[in-house]
Amino acid sequence: xxxxxxxxxxxxxxxxxxxxxxxxxxxxxxxxxxxxxxxxxxxxxxxxxxxxxxxxxxxxxxxxxxxxxxxxxxxxxxxxxxxxxxxxxxxxxxxxxxxxxxxxxxxxxxxxxxxxxxxxxxxxxxxxxxxxxxxxxxxxxxxxxxxxxxxxxxxxxxxxxxxxxxxxxxxxxxxxxxxxxxxxxxxxxxxxxxxxxxxxxxxxxxxxxxxxxxxxxxxxxxxxxxxxxxxxxxxxxxxxxxxxxxxxxxxxxxxxxxxxxxxxxxx
Amino acid sequence: xxxxxxxxxxxxxxxxxxxxxxxxxxxxxxxxxxxxxxxxxxxxxxxxxxxxxxxxxxxxxxxxxxxxxxxxxxxxxxxxxxxxxxxxxxxxxxxxxxxxxxxxxxxxxxxxxxxxxxxxxxxxxxxxxxxxxxxxxxxxxxxxxxxxxxxxxxxxxxxxxxxxxxxxxxxxxxxxxxxxxxxxxxxxxxxxxxxxxxxxxxxxxxxxxxxxxx
Numbered sequence: 001x002x003x004x005x006x007x008x009x010x011x012x013x014x015x016x017x018x019x020x021x022x023x024x025x026x027x028x029x030x031x032x033x034x035x036x037x038x039x040x041x042x043x044x045x046x047x048x049x050x051x052x053x054x055x056x057x058x059x060x061x062x063x064x065x066x067x068x069x070x071x072x073x074x075x076x077x078x079x080x081x082x083x084x085x086x087x088x089x090x091x092x093x094x095x096x097x098x099x100x101x102x103x104x105x106x107x108x109x110x111x112x113x114x115x116x117x118x119x120x121x122x123x124x125x126x127x128x129x130x131x132x133x134x135x136x137x138x139x140x141x142x143x144x145x146x147x148x149x150x151x152x153x154x155x156x157x158x159x160x161x162x163x164x165x166x167x168x169x170x171x172x173x174x175x176x177x178x179x180x181x182x183x184x185x186x187x188x189x190x191x192x193x194x195x196x197x198x199x200x201x202x203x204x205x206x207x208x209x210x211x212x213x214x215x216x217x218x219x220x221x222x223x224x225x226x227x228x229x230x231x232x233x234x235x236x237x238x239x240x241x242x243x244x245x246x247x248x249x250x251x252x253x254x255x256x257x258x259x260x261x262x263x264x265x266x267x
Numbered sequence: 268x269x270x271x272x273x274x275x276x277x278x279x280x281x282x283x284x285x286x287x288x289x290x291x292x293x294x295x296x297x298x299x300x301x302x303x304x305x306x307x308x309x310x311x312x313x314x315x316x317x318x319x320x321x322x323x324x325x326x327x328x329x330x331x332x333x334x335x336x337x338x339x340x341x342x343x344x345x346x347x348x349x350x351x352x353x354x355x356x357x358x359x360x361x362x363x364x365x366x367x368x369x370x371x372x373x374x375x376x377x378x379x380x381x382x383x384x385x386x387x388x389x390x391x392x393x394x395x396x397x398x399x400x401x402x403x404x405x406x407x408x409x410x411x412x413x414x415x416x417x418x419x420x421x422x423x424x425x426x427x428x429x430x431x432x433x434x435x436x437x438x439x440x441x442x443x444x445x446x447x448x449x450x451x452x453x454x455x456x457x458x459x460x461x462x463x464x465x466x467x468x469x470x471x472x473x474x475x476x477x478x479x480x481x
Binding site: 156158159161162163164165166167168172176177180183255257261 | 316319320321336337338340342344346347348357358360361362389391392409
């Protein structure tokens with residue numbers, strides 16, 4: 001009788017996974033640097049990457065302060081967004097009839113153009129934290145809500161039958177089966193929405209705020225400091241990457257079974 | 268032998284479809300292994316689902332002395348987020364029994380179930396045969412008096428299935444388990460059961476109910 005566990009032999013790839021993307025980035029930067037000097041492009045139109053880097057470094061304290069402001073709004077807004085999506089999804093899971101009633105509203109909320117709603121939010125709620133948090137919720141709650149609703153609904157009926165035969169209550173069905181069953185779908189949607197969160201925050205700041213990378217971007221663009229605009233863009237990309245990594249880390253800690261056996265212990 | 272379950276004139280049909288079961292009556296006694304044999308679609312899985320409380324029916328099921336059944340579906344239905352021991356303790360967690368005690372009981376049975384050293388493994392780290400044994404451990408630890416096994420090893424290859432059937436027969440008799448098992452395989456039914464009940468094609472009717480005689 002076989003008692004061997006399935007262990008994949010392929011564990012060598014883990015150390016160099018970042019190399020291809022690093023090489024791609026280096027090649028693109030080299031082409032950009034060369035193009036700027038060969039064609040003599042003015043820095044206000046397109047600064048060389050070296051200039052973006054040195055100027056970004058020179059203005060780093062300013063950039064960092066604003067990045068920190070953006071990060072804190074993003075995290076608060078995204079936390080609130082998760083609260084909203086979990087509340088909606090759990091409510092719909094326990095009252096499936098609500099799905100038809102609520103879904104059109106949720107979809108409609110996603111058709112409102114940000115350029116329209118952002119200034120309105122500022123008009124209604126001022127320059128404080130609230131309009132920015134609301135905007136981040138609006139931009140990010142939909143993918144996670146949908147991911148959760150579909151995840152709960154994807155629970156196999158055969159497993160539900162098993163729990164029913166063991167006299168599990170509705171709450172036990174949810175806690176022991178539907179909640180863990182929804183995790184793969186939830187974490188996929190989480191990785192999507194957390195990257196939207198940064199963009200949502202920047203947009204809210206851009207529309208009207210006193211600090212943050214969105215404000216910084218508007219300021220530098222108006223004074224034709226394209227190099228600092230690009231430095232801020234890099235900052236935004238780094239923030240998004242960090243948050244994406246945070247989502248992946250959360251998945252590893254909270255729901256390791258959703259990962260392939262190979263990836264479970266890799267960082 | 269005392270009767271644990273009496274089925275009397277059991278009928279079933281899915282809404283808008285022809286009847287699945289027609290006047291099925293038989294008894295299951297304590298410590299007995301009963302196989303229900305029949306062609307595909309004769310309603311034998313439905314019979315187990317009725318006894319597991321998953322399907323409405325007409326007729327009567329007498330449960331002598333509050334007898335409860337443990338449903339063991341065709342596929343192992345292990346939860347991928349629970350280890351072998353946690354899966355085995357599922358029923359106890361639902362019933363609100365002491366967690367530590369059930370886990371210790373599960374750990375004590377690992378060796379007998381061929382799962383020694385795998386208590387803390389997750390289902391995707393197990394072979395097909397081990398998954399079936401882990402599922403069976405879950406059924407056994409549900410502390411219910413009658414186990415309802417729906418073609419438990421049907422997903423495995425013939426050789427492994429024969430191995431597991433032999434093991435199941437021996438283990439069940441050693442512990443005195445009461446099993447009602449469904450299969451479409453005559454040899455499996457003869458090999459494992461004390462009694463074989465043969466159902467007709469749909470709607471399932473009892474054609475024959477006799478001991479295997481060994």
